[in-house]
Amino acid sequence: MNTLFNWVAIAGTCALLAACNSGDSTSSNQPAPSGFKVQPADGAAIITWNQELNVNYWLFGAQSSSVTVQNVLSQPGSILIDGVTSPYVSTGLTNGLVYSYLMNANTGSDKAGPATAAVSVVPVASGYTWTNGAPMAAANIYGQTFNLGTYVAVGAGGAALTSSDGATWTPQSTGTTEDLYAATYTSSLAAVYVAVGANGTIVTSPDGVTWKVQTSGSITSANLRAVTQNGSYYVAVGDNGTVMTSTNAYDWTLQAAPTSSNFYGITYDSTNSTFYAVGQGGLLMSSTDGWQWTTLNSGTTQDLYSIATGNSLWVAVGANGTIVQSADAGTWYPQTSNTSENLYSVVYGSQFVAVGGGGIALNGTTTGTAWTGSNPQTSSDLRSVSFFYYRLLALGTGGTNTLSY
Template sequence: MKKRFRSLSVLPLILICLVPMISPETSTAFIPTVWQWRDPLPQGNPLSSTAFGNGAFVAVGSGGMVLTSPNGIIWTLQTSGVTEDLSEVVFSNGILVAVGKAGTILTSPDGAAWTSRISGVVDDLSGVAFGNGNFVAVGSLGAILTSADGVVWANRKLTFNSPPAPSLFGVAFGNNTFVAVGHAAILTSTDGVTWTSQPVEPTLELTGVSFGSGSFVAVGKFGTILTSVNGITWTPQTSPTSQDLSAVTFSGASFIAVGGSGTILASPNGVTWTLQASPTPQDLSGVTFGGSFVAVGDGGTILFSSDGVRWIARSFEPAEWLFSAASGNNTFVTVGASGTILKSSRGISWISRESGTVDDLFGVLFGNNSFVAVGASGAIITSPDGVSWASQQSGTANDLFGVVRGEDLFLAVGAFGTILTSANGVSWASQQSGTANDLFGVVRGVDLFLAVGASGTILTSANGVNWTPQSSGTDDDLFGAAFQDDTFVAVGAFGEMLTSPDGSSWTSQRSGLSVHHLFGLVSGGGFFGVGMEGTILSNAPLTPTYGDILLNHAAFNHVEAISEGGIAKGCLPGLFCPGDLVTRGQMAVFLARALNGGADPTGACAVEPFSDIPVADPFCSHVQFVKALGVARGFPDGTFKPLDSVSRGEMAIFLARALNGGADPAASCTTPPFADIPASNPFCPHISFIKNTTLPVTLGFGDVTFRPADTIIRAEMSLFLGRAFLGIP
């Protein structure tokens, strides 16, 4: 059965959860202060806008988030220096300018180093454009600012007697004219200073505007599309969607508009629009063109397209919310909505496991050599290894949000102040908490149980039976807690984080990274926090599995994932050898493990599968396994040639068969998949097959070639295997 590499995310908001913790043997006090994204990658905060300039893409979003990419495929987190939401970014006149909440304006020469500029206003800024030697920024309640250099800004705020000045969401420049659009508003100006209001319907709401091929195109609510050559006279166009449209861009040859539920529209002229297939259900908020198209949106979504027609995800697609995490026996486990369970050996790559339930799972712990997870309607499931799970009876119908293990006691907390205790995780007894507030998380310190919950509730108990309320200093809901190095840590709504040395005196901290609620926290070589939209944060050092595949390596995520999934095990201790050629024998090993749940085939190799693969050959069982599935068929002379290097064309055949149940794809290949793969090429059906899977296994090269005769190195193979079997973009 194919396992799927998971990142996580969006359901309606549920106030939940606990996180247990395993206390390490160190004694130095430790407070988590520096956090890194672990899932989804590269990050999970909503992205609102993207631009291209100086040879790089830049994306901005919630919480001051900034990412950069040289190609729209590999993205790097940058530091903006602000925590305000950033609404739009543009590159013009040699610099990047980003605008956002509360009058925020930033500039950067390269997307990496950012400088905050004084706007002189507190209005939210939503759009920015450049023309006639001036930047123009627009925003709420008629906010308009201008600047010649992006550094010094002048306030040009509109004054309306009645009705109040409209909020403006987008601005563009073309035909010597600025056009700003917003709520029941279209404004035009030649200099950004003097503006003329154009007549519009009072219910019209436009959220984006662009200029191209001699025409303005504005988009908005309910799929609205308008066009104009001068910004004054506008023509409604037929839209193929009723979804809200957020942004529009022009490539020089076509317009692309994006919006709600992953909507993508394309048009050669702004008049005739076609709905394109989208790889995401997430709302899209921004789109740009820089040799290729890049679109961004909720959940950290990043999409890439070379032509505006075929789009692929460049960020891990969110799935379910995560509510809790635990570690034990060198294994991390996190649980979440709809019975979601993910397992990881190192906290870097996560593999989904079957829980046997569709109930939301809110808490998980490791204790007494077992993982115990609790959830909706009193659900309790247990597992010795995080892989195989069994259902247990809790004796309650109340939702259970958290569970922990003391020296000789399991303790679970839940709705309406529910507290249960158990000596073995099977038989449970109810205890009095003294509160009717929901309890979302519980943890065990050196000699103290600590429970957290709604409205900043914190309770402590020495024995799990008698409980004492404590003052947290916050009214925010607290969802999870952990204990490490003589320090309690509680997390909750809006990234709230509290620390305490004794469970009674608390100090407010913040993750400083995510705007999302944090529902769970676990310790193990550092803290891991999990939360809404699949957020996984960690303050633990991110140590690569292999010394030759570092964090900045293009194949880092794929190599980590196929190692976590059991598909690859390195070449030497601590090394992956990314530049080594892949042999046919090694390819058989990779495919056998991938098709066997990440495990080597079991059983002796009794019969040689090919004349040059004797039963004593270390590849024998793997080659026999993939041969039996129809994936490997050898050569006409009955040999397999395990030491020969694998070409890209051969790789395409192996992967196409592996993904197609051992069968070759349909023989017809009417459309060449790449410039050097004509329809008559014998590899064409297989290459087309792996290119046109839901998540494309192959992207080819920048010159639209595939190069089937080139040999494959281990780093490249990790990309193909990660996409094909673990769903990694």
């Protein structure tokens, strides 16, 4: 999980400032940290730098357009943090206000050296303004996941790409030419990225760069459309009711199919320790263990492609602008989307957001009942949306990638 820090007032002392500010660069053996970067997010700021071994880093910040090592403690909402590691996320910020950060470093018992230049950002609520990145590749992108500092996107022809910021992407080789439809990551199990796709394909990677094809194809040839995990095991679902589970991402067990219909999406709700899967013809099922499933009445016969939970609510989206919402995961109600485009993916961040065909993006507030459109600056189909690092990232056909924060 991201390192989180809520803004607090820190009672500074002369001794503390003396430790983190030498006042004379010749008394320190450590130069200003390189690659210092601050990115705005939704109620947060993402701070990264080129971290070196055995170097201790000090972070300074405040709600101000001008912050220095010397004045930081006199600024509103000031922070002075010793021992931070990259990447660092400063949360609890107020959208629309200016925040500034800088950093210096020390080694051993030496005083800290010179500081970086201050960098200012303005956090902005996500889901309203979108910024396109350069096309990732010719491949259509179907799924994505994230581990601290690294996005991984997967798609057609075995495509996989990595990014540290969601805007600049590097192609990787997965060792397969099969389409990859979804990906997940958890450090609680094998600490690897897992991607699933056509003809039972499963590939894994420890870093998003080096991939290995697993032997699931000998277990099933069904298309695997979605994958998630609960911290104890992975669950992948796909065509013809296919369900597969694994405790290590390498050895997979084919479970008895709970339905003959196709699954298209899955999520895990940690608040009630339950998996929810959606699919063909309004299919909606739940499971507490990943292999015994109960059918729920979604209230629609439209295909459902994605499901998300948040704010003690559940939202599923699908074909022809279909949105259904529930306050108990038992009784579902159709919502008005004002679009006939297919909605391929939904996520809960600071609110529900759904994306789909023709570049459609919808904000569903925190209730999932009042949906309004926003312009993601593309007419390409958006197949996947995530909310990592307090930023929305939507990916789609032709390598389309667009960020909102």
